[in-house]
Amino acid sequence: MHIERGNPQDGDAPARPRIGRRALLSAGAVLAAGAGAATATAFGRDPAAPPAAPAAAVPHHGARQSGLAYRQLPATRLLALDLPADASRDTLRGLLAGIDKVLAAASAGALADPRLSGTAPVSSLAAVGTALAARLKLDLPAELADLPAFPGDRLDPARSGGDLILQVSAEQPWTVGVLTEHLLTAARSAGAAVRWSQAGFLPPVPDGETPRNLFGFKDGTANPDAADPGLWHADGTILVYRRIRMDTAAFTALPTGGQELAMGRRLTTGAPLTGTAERDDPDIYAKHPDGSYIIPATSHVRLSSPRLDGGARMLRRGYSYDDGPDDRGLLFCAFMRDPALFTRVQNRLAEKDALTPFLTHNGSAVAWVLPGSRPDRPLGATL
Numbered sequence: 001m002h003i004e005r006g007n008p009q010d011g012d013a014p015a016r017p018r019i020g021r022r023a024l025l026s027a028g029a030v031l032a033a034g035a036g037a038a039t040a041t042a043f044g045r046d047p048a049a050p051p052a053a054p055a056a057a058v059p060h061h062g063a064r065q066s067g068l069a070y071r072q073l074p075a076t077r078l079l080a081l082d083l084p085a086d087a088s089r090d091t092l093r094g095l096l097a098g099i100d101k102v103l104a105a106a107s108a109g110a111l112a113d114p115r116l117s118g119t120a121p122v123s124s125l126a127a128v129g130t131a132l133a134a135r136l137k138l139d140l141p142a143e144l145a146d147l148p149a150f151p152g153d154r155l156d157p158a159r160s161g162g163d164l165i166l167q168v169s170a171e172q173p174w175t176v177g178v179l180t181e182h183l184l185t186a187a188r189s190a191g192a193a194v195r196w197s198q199a200g201f202l203p204p205v206p207d208g209e210t211p212r213n214l215f216g217f218k219d220g221t222a223n224p225d226a227a228d229p230g231l232w233h234a235d236g237t238i239l240v241y242r243r244i245r246m247d248t249a250a251f252t253a254l255p256t257g258g259q260e261l262a263m264g265r266r267l268t269t270g271a272p273l274t275g276t277a278e279r280d281d282p283d284i285y286a287k288h289p290d291g292s293y294i295i296p297a298t299s300h301v302r303l304s305s306p307r308l309d310g311g312a313r314m315l316r317r318g319y320s321y322d323d324g325p326d327d328r329g330l331l332f333c334a335f336m337r338d339p340a341l342f343t344r345v346q347n348r349l350a351e352k353d354a355l356t357p358f359l360t361h362n363g364s365a366v367a368w369v370l371p372g373s374r375p376d377r378p379l380g381a382t383l
């Protein structure tokens with residue numbers, strides 16, 4: 001019997017090359033690490049330490065798409081495509097099959113492009129937007145639906161929606177850019193046009209540490225495991241994307257104590273205000289002797305707590321973006337069974353969150369993240 005070795009879940013993800021924490025802080029070392037060309041000495045590693053593991057490729061095929069089955073790679077691009085108004089299911093399947101071919105070749109290091117040599121790993125996601133799902137009457141979970149308007153939304157249609165949303169991630173923006181070029185060639189040959197495109201990044205962090213967002217707080221601590229069955233419809237799930245501009249100068253000018261009360265966590269350690277370590281569970285019901293909550297009623301961690309949603313969780317895999325000095329923020333990308341969860345949380349945040357005065361939501365999309373592909377069953381074959 002042939003057993004296909006699909007992509008493993010997060011725990012089995014190829015390790016980053018082993019790089020010392022001190023070396024990671026140097027931008028030069030980070031660039032060199034991605035190129036895979038530097039020597040151990042250039043990283044400042046102990047010469048007696050075991051040799052660095054080479055950057056492993058991420059297999060493209062598997063039950064779930066590689067962009068969710070693996071750890072977050074630090075450079076990303078989201079690409080929203082529109083299909084011609086008269087596109088059929090066959091057009092969509094053909095387009096997805098073309099994209100699948102490019103992605104499978106890229107992850108196997110088999111795209112004939114010298115610019116991609118030695119740039120593994122890459123990971124990717126393809127998701128069908130709500131509008132196209134409705135237009136083609138695709139048989140998808142009933143939970144797939146647009147979001148309502150939220151108080152304070154400043155959504156730009158040119159940064160929102162899209163028939164198809166692709167996400168490509170790699171260690172370096174270089175790789176993401178070249179791969180995007182190949183994907184666009186495939187997409188355009190099937191009649192698709194770019195609706196919007198958005199680059200994002202994570203700061204360099206030592207293995208296993210939570211990256212910080214542009215407010216300086218660790219972001220992603222309280223995430224469920226990517227394999228949590230509560231996130232999935234079989235091997236598909238739903239992406240909620242929001243482009244959120246952050247007034248970083250105003251927020252980071254607040255005294256540290258004020259920032260921590262707004263977030264409900266400590267700035268340096270990421271620990272909840274009711275604990276001492278990052279992974280301590282926030283106790284949103286703990287009170288001071290005067291009866292006020294230790295994690296304040298208007299704090300982000302309290303208002304987004306799963307305890308207020310019967311324990312339902314979303315998997316947040318956000319990225320920062322920087323489109324110039326006055327347009328920096330968070331690409332909020334969260335995966336869940338039902339976007340109604342996002343709606344409940346965002347309604348609470350929009351009304352009360354102490355972060356809200358520093359945020360502007362200006363892009364939005366909801367899309368069906370397809371199950372992964374196999375060599376004999378390209379992305380979208382089951383649509």
Ligand code: HEM
Binds near residue numbers: 213221314329349
């Ligand atoms: C720019 C805007 C945002 C920033 C800077 C931000 C930042 C953070 C930070 C620092 C944490 C605590 C660490 C962690 O557990 O990851 C957190 C937790 C969380 N955030 Fe946000 N967030 C933003 C927007 C949102 C939005 C729009 C939602 C959903 C509507 C959301 C939902 C959550 C959830 C569900 C948690 C985990 C709560 C828990 O389980 O304790 N966040 N966020």
